Amino acid sequence: MRLPTGLLLTSAAAGLASAVAATFALPSASSLCGLVALLALLGYVLTDRGVRPVTWPLAAGVGVFTVVTAARLFWPQEQFHELGLLAPGGTPAVATRLAEVIEREKLAALGTAAGVVCLAAGVLALPVRRPGRGALTTGAALLLLVWFGVDNARTVRDHPLPDLLGTVWPALLATLAALGALAVSGWRTDRRWLLPSGLVLLSLTAAQAYAALAGTWSFWRDLTEPAGDSFLEPGMRFAAAATDAPPAIEVVLPLVGTTLAVFAATALVVAGALGSARETH
16 A cells, blocks of 8 residues: 555545544544544645645645644643532632633634645646636625624624634634635636535635634623623622633633534545646646
């Protein structure tokens, strides 16, 4: 068996194992298998003898996603539902922990954005060869952009935009870069449409990560600067906004589903881009 084939099979097997581990609620095992899958995929791209202007950006993108996944393995797995939001001193404790989580997820989002930009560079390095299909992917990207804007309009409406963008800009950049790559992928797609399929999944994953980070930041802001406070007695404040954690917290931590989605999307993009390069040359 040739090395590239073995690496590809290893990547696929590790990805399947990651999905099985996630099904049985084993986040650490799922993330570890996802890391192995990305490492094998990185090796596959590096051993490919295709067009270097295409393979190097792809390898860089996979490498960045691998680093982000490895970093998550060493981050503490928070369990906010066990902290007791309304227990004495519970709200300050949750706010402090949330602030730490937001900073980590902001750093991870920055890495994800860098990975998406690298993959987009690999897509742009492909020659234009199917001009008739570009309108389809451009239309799909525009539809996803409209959905993304409508779905996140509430967070923008309820909080100051500069404060929100100061936190979520890396996740927003990742989403817009993925949608931009999707828009131009139709002109460069392979025969099996693996490239646009992977970019659709990558766009959805980036949008979900943005929504999770924005939702967690929104919840943290409500904890620290609640709009509707009730003063029970001097020196005590009860924040009605702090009674329920949003679904975003369950999504952000530990983001196993996102790790799987990133691997699946990256694998599709890599397969599609390399396939398109081979079809051209």
